[in-house]
Amino acid sequence: MKVLSENAARTLLNAFNDAGYTEAQVRKHLGAAELPSLQLRNVARLLDRTSTATELNTLLRWFWVGVPVAKANAEKTIPAEMLGLLEQTGLIAEQGENWAATVMLLHTDGFLVAADHPSAIERHEADLVLWPNPTSKFLAKFAIRRHSRATLDLGTGSGILSLQAAAFSDKVIATDLNERAVEMARFNVWLNGIKNVDVVAGDCFAPVAGEKFDLILSNPPFFITPQSDYLFCDNSMELDGLCRRLVKEAPEHLSEGGYLEMLCEWAQVTGERWEDRVAEWLRGTGCDAWVMKGVTQDPEEYAQRRVKEISQDPGGDAEAYAGYMNYYRQRGVEAIHDGLVVIRKREGKNWARIEEVPKTPSGELGEMIVTSFAAQDLLQNADTDEAFLKLRPKLGANVRLEHVCAPKEGRWTTDSLTLRLISGFPFHMAVQPLVAEFLVTCDGTRTAREAIASFAAQVKAPLERVQSECQALLWKLIERGFMTVENS
Ligand SMILES: C[S@@+](CC[C@H](N)C(=O)[O-])C[C@H]1O[C@@H](n2cnc3c(N)ncnc32)[C@H](O)[C@@H]1O
Incomplete structure (x- = not known):
């Protein structure tokens, strides 16, 4: 493969685009974007799809199906400047009376x-x-x-x-x-x-x-x-x-x-x-x-x-x-x-x-990685109860509560409540109704200590027990990306 001038690269890319060798057109023209494969037994179909002598079909036969094209056909369908560049770069090579491609050309993420x-x-x-x-x-x-x-x-x-x-x-x-x-x-x-x-x-x-x-x-x-x-x-x-x-x-x-x-x-x-x-x-x-x-x-x-x-x-x-x-x-x-x-x-x-x-x-999974690392750092720094209770947890905007009901004695009754993430990894977690209510009140304005104390008073349960259960739950939710955290 030979690299030519900057100008030649531009000319070649434009020539592929002008011929319709673009991601959308290739898919439309071939009816599917699957690669040619003996295992898939799709080569006969691809040859049939590209049987008329056009510029796009010549390019597809070379750079997608991977079969040679008779020189006479290539010269008839491919503009002379493009044919010259294909040969000079080594994208095609002579094979008797044919030209054959030396590589496959695929579109990915806007690149050829x-x-x-x-x-x-x-x-x-x-x-x-x-x-x-x-x-x-x-x-x-x-x-x-x-x-x-x-x-x-x-x-x-x-x-x-x-x-x-x-x-x-x-x-x-x-x-x-x-x-x-x-x-x-x-x-x-x-x-x-x-x-x-x-x-x-x-x-x-x-x-x-x-x-x-x-x-x-x-x-x-x-x-x-x-x-x-x-x-x-x-x-x-x-x-x-x-x-x-x-x-x-x-x-x-x-x-x-x-x-x-x-x-x-x-x-x-x-x-x-x-x-x-x-x-x-x-x-x-x-x-x-x-x-x-x-x-x-x-x-x-x-x-x-x-x-x-x-x-x-x-x-x-x-x-x-x-x-x-x-x-x-x-x-x-x-x-x-x-x-x-x-x-x-x-x-x-x-x-x-x-x-x-x-x-x-x-x-945005790259961003998800960075925010997950930041959350884990924060949890590591808040490794004492004192430090953790000072955090201000906030339920994420990418969290949904799924409420599933089942029919019982002529009424819909709650079967399950599940917290789900709608971006990043689709983690989910079953929650009790009262816990779901508690979590939605975590909006970043109160410390974990304040939110937990008010929840314990509301459910009339011993603060110590509520605190240890809520702390473990909040930790998991922060780690998994259901909650973000502000430091006091
Ligand atoms: C699975 S392919 C990935 C190619 C490309 N990065 C992609 O994601 O499509 C692995 C690549 O690693 C190269 N490779 C294999 N052993 C290697 C080594 N010891 N050091 C550097 N590259 C190596 C192979 O030649 C091959 O191109």
Whole structure:
């Protein structure tokens, strides 16, 4: 892939837009945005959809379906200047009487991104460069989009996280062990006219020795596998060793207050609780941490999924499956968990919050991370009753009370009351009617001490008991983001 002048990048991007190779048009034209895949058996449909000789169809056949186009057809449908640029950049290459694309081109978040075609997995290309995919989009949603003096995107692949981070960072350094990814990411930086991203090759933090960052993003190869078939997904170390290594080494590259946000998987082995392994990663890092656990799979389920992903030939399934299962059995792996690890460098006594979180978070998730860290700091500082009771808790604007009634003796009677968050993680919590009434009176004007005392008087219950129960409840609600807090 070759990078040309700034002007050439602009001309090329405009040419794709003018031809209708835009996110909306591609979706409309193909009827669905799914990638071409042997497993999905959708190639015949995509070829049919793109069968007439038009400029857009030629581009789609090259850069989406991934099939060659006869030179005569290409010359008829693609303007000469664009064809020249496609050839000079190496986006297409001659193949006998045809031109064939060397990459796939996808739209993500307003960028046009080159990556390898999904058929590269089917061809078992070990150094394939991953396209923007659900994991990159997931991490991007959680990225803290506050001003960053320097951002590191470790394991950049196509460079998608760096392209996004360029908007809120003074500079971005994108690194990858795979030289092909480095080349692809540099190309994407150029194609999208981005000026503040440098792409460098190297293993883990080696390319940024001695440098510090306000934000480190990483979607590393985290699959827990017995072999390293693919650089983009197979963790090359024992079990979850690569993710552990990144967490252990990241603090040296974080400025005070800087964050690492990293997707990962970790194993649970015989005799351990699910959180033990990841808790060990965090120890001694000098960072506060929030580990958000997502899905848990048992080894059988996990191995079956991996086998399906890597092989189209059912004939090899038994051997591949046995390879995975022997690896897990020998090491006593009982479960594999996935999640997002966020650590923040901070001097002083650090805290760690490790928990399972609900699926389908929504809203400004980068901001949610920052406010959750701030809430946890505040709770850590209010670690005596005296300090906690001075806080002024306030029910958040993103909280709803769900009242469920059931019919009973000809009337609707309350079945349950549930507090729900409508942004961030959709945490929920059952509450008693009187408690719901108490919480709504917490509006930030009264201290926790005042609010609890008045509630105890109202329910005519001993202050001491009400205070200890309310304190525990308020703590949980503040931690989970149902309540914000003002200091007195
Ligand atoms: C799952 S892909 C993520 C790509 C991209 N960041 C995204 O989110 O779409 C992981 C990337 O890490 C790179 N990688 C693998 N091992 C690495 C290592 N030891 N150091 C740096 N990068 C590595 C792979 O080449 C691959 O590009």
